[in-house]
Amino acid sequence: MATSADRFMHRPNAIDRLGKTVVYVGELLRHPVYTRFLHWMVGIFFFLALLSGFGIYLPWIFRFFTPLFGGGAMTRLLHPWFGLGFVFFFALQAINWWQAMTWTPADTRWMKTIKDYITRSDSMESAETGFFNAGQKMMFWEIVCGSIAYVITGVMMWFPTTFGRIWVSIAYVIHDISALIMLFGIFFHIYLSTFGEPGTIQAMTRGTVSEAWAWTHHPRWYKEVTGRDPQQALTEARQRMEQQDRTA
Ligand code: HEM
Numbered sequence: 001m002a003t004s005a006d007r008f009m010h011r012p013n014a015i016d017r018l019g020k021t022v023v024y025v026g027e028l029l030r031h032p033v034y035t036r037f038l039h040w041m042v043g044i045f046f047f048l049a050l051l052s053g054f055g056i057y058l059p060w061i062f063r064f065f066t067p068l069f070g071g072g073a074m075t076r077l078l079h080p081w082f083g084l085g086f087v088f089f090f091a092l093q094a095i096n097w098w099q100a101m102t103w104t105p106a107d108t109r110w111m112k113t114i115k116d117y118i119t120r121s122d123s124m125e126s127a128e129t130g131f132f133n134a135g136q137k138m139m140f141w142e143i144v145c146g147s148i149a150y151v152i153t154g155v156m157m158w159f160p161t162t163f164g165r166i167w168v169s170i171a172y173v174i175h176d177i178s179a180l181i182m183l184f185g186i187f188f189h190i191y192l193s194t195f196g197e198p199g200t201i202q203a204m205t206r207g208t209v210s211e212a213w214a215w216t217h218h219p220r221w222y223k224e225v226t227g228r229d230p231q232q233a234l235t236e237a238r239q240r241m242e243q244q245d246r247t248a
Pocket of ligand 1: 046137202
């Protein structure tokens with residue numbers, strides 16, 4: 001059976017070959033071109049659906065969004081297509097990440113120590129943390145469930161006469177609650193990917209991360225791809241820094 005390390009060793013497909021990922025010394029390949037392409041398509045369609053959705057949902061507050069899409073009627077027409085674009089690209093990403101996102105007993109243990117993660121009381125994540133940590137997996141599965149809810153409720157709202165008033169009213173409530181839950185998760189996701197954990201954003205821009213980032217946040221993945229002990233890598237890096245401080 002392939003491990004998450006095998007899965008993310010570079011096996012280029014046609015889209016990977018359209019782009020280029022340069023991995024410098026001291027870095028590791030994190031996300032190849034195909035994964036990055038899907039991620040940013042998901043991101044673009046998510047925000048198009050979100051902005052057009054807010055324009056329709058709360059037009060008296062977000063009336064400045066509708067002109068961006070050509071007016072109220074056009075926004076209403078485009079929103080379901082933006083939503084379908086989001087679900088389509090996320091479905092491809094879900095297939096791409098399915099194995100790496102599978103929940104394991106180590107993830108259940110990670111959840112029990114989530115307080116340490118939030119308070120940053122350890123200099124490195126638990127040694128069992130592989131390619132994705134349990135928090136990332138939870139967000140992924142929330143998006144899978146949310147996407148299924150969007151498609152079912154969205155189709156009901158798109159063709160209201162087919163489903164009847166009661167079902168369409170229920171669909172509105174579920175659709176809007178799903179959107180708010182996902183927006184809340186994405187807010188944390190963007191914070192952690194940028195300011196919260198410096199060095200993460202380049203995983204989705206250049207496709208690489210530093211080795212130090214890898215042993216800090218995903219020690220088991222670091223060990224799988226390099227064959228080196230993450231704890232020892234950290235100790236050696238600290239010794240090198242102390243030596244540099246002494247000679248400076
Ligand atoms: C400006 C907005 C965004 C930024 C800066 C961003 C950044 C990132 C980065 C750097 C990663 C790689 C993390 C890693 O390799 O450990 C990632 C992963 C991911 N992104 Fe985004 N992202 C954004 C928007 C979105 C949106 C809108 C969605 C979906 C609605 C999304 C879904 C995901 C998922 C499911 C993952 C994998 C799990 C995780 O790392 O949390 N992202 N993102």
